[in-house]
Amino acid sequence: MRKTYLTRRKTLFDSPAALWSTVVLAFALITLLVRIVAPGLFSRMAAPAFGIADALTTRIHAFTQGFADAAALSAENERLVAENATLAAENRTLSQKATDLAALVGSALPAASAGITAGVVAHPPESPYDTFLVAAGSDAGVRAGYEAFGGGGVPLGIVSSISPGFSRVTLFSAPSENVAGWVGTSSQPVILTGTGAGTFSASVARSAGIKEGDVVSIPGPGRLPIGVVARIDSDPSSPSVSLRIQPAIDPFSVSWVTLRDTGATFVTATSSAP
Amino acid sequence: MTRVSTSLGIFDGLLVLLAFVGVILFPWPLVVAIMLAGAFFVPFLPLAMGIFADTLYYAPHAAAFPYATILGAAATGLALVVRSRLKTSIIRG
Known part of the structure; x- marks a missing residue:
């Protein structure tokens, strides 16, 4: 045996x-x-x-991408160039307005709001979790709780752990993450639940009149767009509808982020104080 | 016989190298496919890959559990069961 x-x-x-x-x-x-x-x-x-x-x-x-239809790519390029010019002009207008408002109320944005620019060294889909590994850590002044922003100031996530040279950013879209925000032109408050790969889901009252294409935003400072409503799942027997939200920028293609303190570290410090 | 064992060893080594490089270079669904294929030849490969992936990517705020390690352990357990059935059966050559 x-x-x-x-x-x-x-x-x-x-x-x-x-x-x-x-x-x-x-x-x-x-x-x-x-x-x-x-x-x-x-x-x-x-x-x-x-x-x-x-x-x-x-x-x-x-x-x-080189195998794609060249004519379609050219047309897409022309459209994007025109859209870029429009957005740049709009951005200049808004920047000027912000400067005027800051001068009017006698306060300017704090120096820290400039943020720390960091390269993304690992992001989904290489990472099985919705996390970024970015090349800036405590040596560069990053602290746990700093918020990460992509191009155009789109909020992406929160610094969850740091080392001297690197930081891990947990995206708002990570499956266990919940973040408060607003949706639609009527600014309906919603709780966004991360569903992975940059996407979110949320539930909102049917009477709110949310439609596909409505912008979803979260507190920033101010209201910062984080995505758009891509699909609305509706059950006639339910008073609420489920929103499927696509990210404003694709986290798979983000190569640089800006890290800055938006008050989350202060909230954490005060809530943990005796 | 020795030549066969050596070639098998080299094949396993290449598979292991591909698996670990894949954790860094490839999207995770492809890594899972490599892991499952590799489990037939190196049964502890899924567990090692799970630990390695969580070492690289796991952040406590992103997930409650290190899922890659748990899935790797499950795949290793499955691979060991399958290998034990095949190796001790009367079908083996």
Whole structure:
């Protein structure tokens, strides 16, 4: 009986499977140990690999895009150039208005609002969770609770952990995240629930009159657009409707973010104070 | 026989390398496919890949549990069961 058992064990863990199993487990555990004991060193070691991954993804994307219809791409390009010019003009107008208002009320934006610009070294879909790894940490002045913004000031997430050279940003769209915001022209308050890959869901009263294409925003300072209503799921027997919200910018293609304090760190500090 | 074992060892090594590089370079659905394929040859590969992925990407605020490690452990358990059935059956050559 004993002999049979040993034979069975031997066949289960024969070479080279046993050898490679030992090697891969040892490697994974050593990597985990390095992250726990020396997170800064780990981030520095991992950064080149993430940089290569990011560059490779960009090249593959550019290569595959080359097969698309050239005429359609040209038309799309013209449309985007025109839209860009319009938005730039609108942006200048709004900036001027903001400057005038700041002068009128006698206060300007605090210096910290300029933020810390950081490159994204890992983002979805390489990351199985809705997180970014960005190349700015406590050495650059980043603190846990700082908010991350993408191009155009679109809020993306919150810095959840930091090391001297790097920070992890948990996106608002992470499956366990909830964030308060508004939807539609009537500014209906909603709780946005992250559903992964940059998307959200929310529930709102049917009588609110929300329609597809309505803008969804969250507190910033001010109201900052975070996405648009892409689909409305309606059950006739329910007084509310479910909103499926697409992000304002695709988190898969974000390569730079701005990190700044929006008051979340102050709220955390005061709520944890005795 | 020795030549067969050596080639199998090299194949397993390449598979392991592809799996770990894939965690960094490839989208996670592709990594899961590689992991499941690799589990037939190196049963502890899914668990190691799960630990490695969570080491790289897991943030406590993003998820309540390190799902990659849990899924890797489950896949490893499944692979061990399947291997034990195949290796000890009368079908083996």
